[in-house]
Amino acid sequence: SAVISQKPSRDICQRGTSLTIQCQVDSQVTMMFWYRQQPGQSLTLIATANQGSEATYESGFVIDKFPISRPNLTFSTLTVSNMSPEDSSIYLCSVEVTGSNEKLFFGSGTQLSVL
């Protein structure tokens, strides 16, 4: 299993500002993933973050809006830039644990409200 610490757990931000969300894992993992869960919507993958390379973004998400860092095998950050009310959502970090029983574990999430 994996223990994932994510912070902040929630924040209220002003339009036009940026917020950086941190994700710390208790073990080394190759891949980390950032998801968004908007109210009433499904979880949507934003990007995949590998250590030592640029993040891979899904359709509809761009690096300028959601820059990601992955400085080592246990840590990643997601920044939500130039925020608007449409960015109000839960942001979730997740990691893949491989082996005989592969699983995707989620962090506790960051509840973001943009005024």
Place this chain on the structure above:
Amino acid sequence: QKEVEQNSGPLSVPEGAIASLNCTYSDRGSQSFFWYRQYSGKSPELIMSIYSNGDKEDGRFTAQLNKASQYVSLLIRDSQPSDSATYLCAVNDRGSTLGRLYFGRGTQLTVWP
């Protein structure tokens, strides 16, 4: 665009009953299928995975997969009030890393005593 559809619910069942949750997916290339449980205000938690046609049982949970019909379901036997949560169906592409999942919007289940 890969789509994963779930019956919208909410679904309400009495304690001890069988809860049936359904999910269809649009991409025939999907290879791996998952059910997550999400309590209000909490992060999703994996409860079942299934990769081949047929049934897979784990305790009170049974996942059923029919790739020809592009359909996956979750049965919860002897439902308990603690099962009250939103259940998310997720699918994964062939050859894609496990972390790249496509989720449905979820079905809210309430089990009343």
